[in-house]
Amino acid sequence: MKNNKTDFIQGNIACVEGAIVAGCKFFAGYPITPASEIAEHMSERMFQVNGTFIQTEDELSSIAAVVGSSWAGAKAMTATSGPGISLMQENIGLAIATETPLVIVDVQRGGPSTGSPSISLQGDTIQVKYGSQGEYQVISIAPSSPQEMFDYTIWAFNIAEKFRTPVFVMADVMVGHMREQVEYPEDYNELEIFDRKILDDPDSTEGRFLSTEVAPMPIFGNGFKANVTGSTHDEFGWRNVSDPKVMDNFIKKLTNKILNNKSEIIRTEKEYMEDAEVVLLSYGSVSRAALETVHTAREKEIKVGSYRLVTVWPFPEKEISKMSENVEKIIVLENNLGQIYPYVRSAVDGKAEVELLSPSVLGEFFEPNYILNKIKEAK
Amino acid sequence: MIYIKKDMCKGCGLCIEFCPVNILKFSEDLNEKGVYPPEVTDINKCIECENCMIYCPDFAIFLEKGGVKNEK
């Protein structure tokens, strides 16, 4: 653990230090801009903390090794960018299906395809939600600063462990490569660190999968005779690929495990929302511009508030719906062409006007003045 | 002693083919799977080589060494 109180570090480095505080003991990754610093720093740090680092042959094997490691009992993670997420998707599906706790950091870059490795884009918001085949739910967290790369990586591990599921940390070039002062905890012992519930007895008749209360995990090497498969299965891992009722139970338990616990998972941050007429709704690095705009607007006595999604998935539709009852207009700020915008519109359902605002040039920082002008136009 | 779990047999014939003393043949009666499982013709000729057991893909035939007897 870091004993100094603060560090002036990159978001990517803060992410590694947060992971170590959370108890991460395994990292597998493949070099990719703009996430490589995470692998590089992990390669140095993991062996210092009795952990394991491996640079795999590709991203498919990174996520596969992370899943294997988690089943062998370690808190494990990988980090990549959009192209790597694309390659990982099939095995992310297996992690979801087998209820494997792990953390995936996506330092997003421009796309589609090879795109622009060093230009920021919130291009993977939907791909992490629906990129793998089938019907499922994910948890994703969008940090907006190096400090949050530290704090939210710890939190990501905690909810991954608690809900036995993959959790995405959705950074981008701006947050990953930005250097800022990061404050470390005063007392590491006071941090809340959550460890997964492990099956306690090989003879236990308790289910090992598919509980909305989260089933205890039959970690390998303990005589649990774990029967783990990505195929449709029941509470004990028994495969059944022919009965629709078994598939119905499989999908609904996996999704409800997350949806029934939304109140515990979802976090939003509100600034000046009490009397806001116009709301800037944002997530991730864009939230910095939103906040800056709100401060400027308030100086000019324009009633603007900031509503930030810290967790993007599961989507806080109830919270947004409620919020929209008291405002005139919601401007959805995204550094893309509107990936959560349809979700916001659906949640608001006509109770307020909803408009999308992308940066004038995709990939550039949102200019607070540009946002402010749009607000003035709207008024 | 050779044991044959008749209903586990899928009738591939590997045990019959690789019995060095030719004491296995397809029986006359169909099993649950609708195939003819093997039967032992002369257990006294069994040399306990275990070929029938190790070549059976279905764990359907096995033997206990030390004294040969056909299990009915």
Add this chain to the structure above:
Amino acid sequence: MLKDIEHPLQKYIRPGTNYTTCPGCGNGILAQSTLRAIKNLELDFDNIVFVSGIGCAGWIPSPSFNTDVLHVTHGRAIAYATGVKLTNPKLKVVVFSGDGDLSAIGGNHFIHAARRNIDLTVICVNNRIYGMTSGQAAPTTPKNSKTTTTPYGNMENTFDLSDLAKSAGATFVARWTTYHARQLTKSIAKAIDKKGFSFIEAISQCPVHYGKVIGMRNDAPSMMKEFKSKSIHINKIDSLSNESSDDKIIVGELVNENEKAELTDLMQSLRTEVGTDG
């Protein structure tokens, strides 16, 4: 009475499972060879993790072996197994893979695991065809074979998987056929016991989908007799003329190295050296 008497390997079989392979499939023979090797080594079955991917071979350990089994995506078993082994090196980790799973979609993981010399045992069931999807050509399908995706004959060259493992750095490589079930048992035992990347290539019969290609439809006995007649032990290879060796299956223990450092050992040394606040 018969109900009370169990197969000698029954204790390794997960209650409630049985082998659902096609008649005459080599999978069951290889399952037995593996379990007999484990029995002979007197290993604690709870200390072995089996990882397998997609294809018929994936069903050898999963769900039938009564220990921890991880059944994963097509081609990736070795990558998953790598994570298991690195995290808990005390576990013996055994991968079952078919020739398509291992050398087509998963070929990259195969060569890199061998290169790293990580302590895994990989058993490849090479039936030279995609059996599960009913008989398409694989990287191991012999040239000119007519399969469901090579109706005019296979134009491509074939992979020699054992050579590939050897070149990539495996410390133990053995090739046998299902006819050599006894030799397989011995080699699998050596492979599991050996610290380092071990590869077992088991040439196996698919009487349904490869049998039809070579005129031996549903005829496992003929296919295995052909394995017997075509096999030649590595120690006798020099006596063969080039002309006749093309058609032969070279069997035996092809690599058995003892000097090469193993990855989990190297990592443990590194932890001791650089560890601070573990």
